[in-house]
Amino acid sequence: MKTFEIAAAVIVVLSLVYLSFVLTLADWLAALRKGQAVTLLPERNGRKYPFWMQVAIVILGLVICAAMFYFLWIPLFAVPVSIAFILDVIGLSLYLAGCAFVLWARRTLGKMWGISTSQNVKLRDDHQIIRSGPYAFVRNPMYFGWWVAMFGLVLLYPVWMVLLMFFFSLIAFIGRARREDAALTERFGDTWTEYKKGTKFLIPFIY
Secondary structure, eight states, X not given: XXXXXXXXXXXXXXXXXXXXXXXXXXXXXXXXXXXXXOOSSOOBTTBOOOHHHXXXXXXXXXXXXXXXXXXXXXXXXXXXXXXXXXXXXXXXXXXXXXXXHHHHHHHHHXXXXXXXXXXXXXXXXXXXXXXXXXXXXXXXXXXXXHHHHHHHHHHHXXXXXXXXXXXXXXXXXXXXXXXXXXXHHHHHTHHHHHHHHTSBSSSTTTO
């Protein structure tokens, strides 16, 4: 069982580093330098904050996140030894399934991918509606995949920090999905409305 715990920890850490830094943060920074990504700080009087300030906000966020992990890595409850390994296996399986779904959606989206924030959604000048892969049946597969992965982490690591991350992602992604939907409706009109009729909003085949 100890070997499983070590293997699971390595898998989770490496995959989170890849998803968060290599696949997301690096692409966002590259797009930000080209003026093709949303900024973390809103524009003031039509003026954008400098690139270094955006990077500083990211670094500050990472420091705060690290501190929260340190102080909030507190067990939610005592897990009976008889079911701990079962929860670990189920949790890791869900986590990997969710990550795979995120990667499938990200690869399908290709250059149409972009980060939105609580304040802003930025579409490319040549933006297109993607209808293949998971987008054939759900409009926000990356958010759904992340929720599945996070729920798996809650089972694998039932601590307050992971639970808070799960609930925060639920609230944040629902808000983002609605803002993105509004932006795409404004850009594509009836074409987007027609696409919506044959797909679900966030949860495949359900909602």
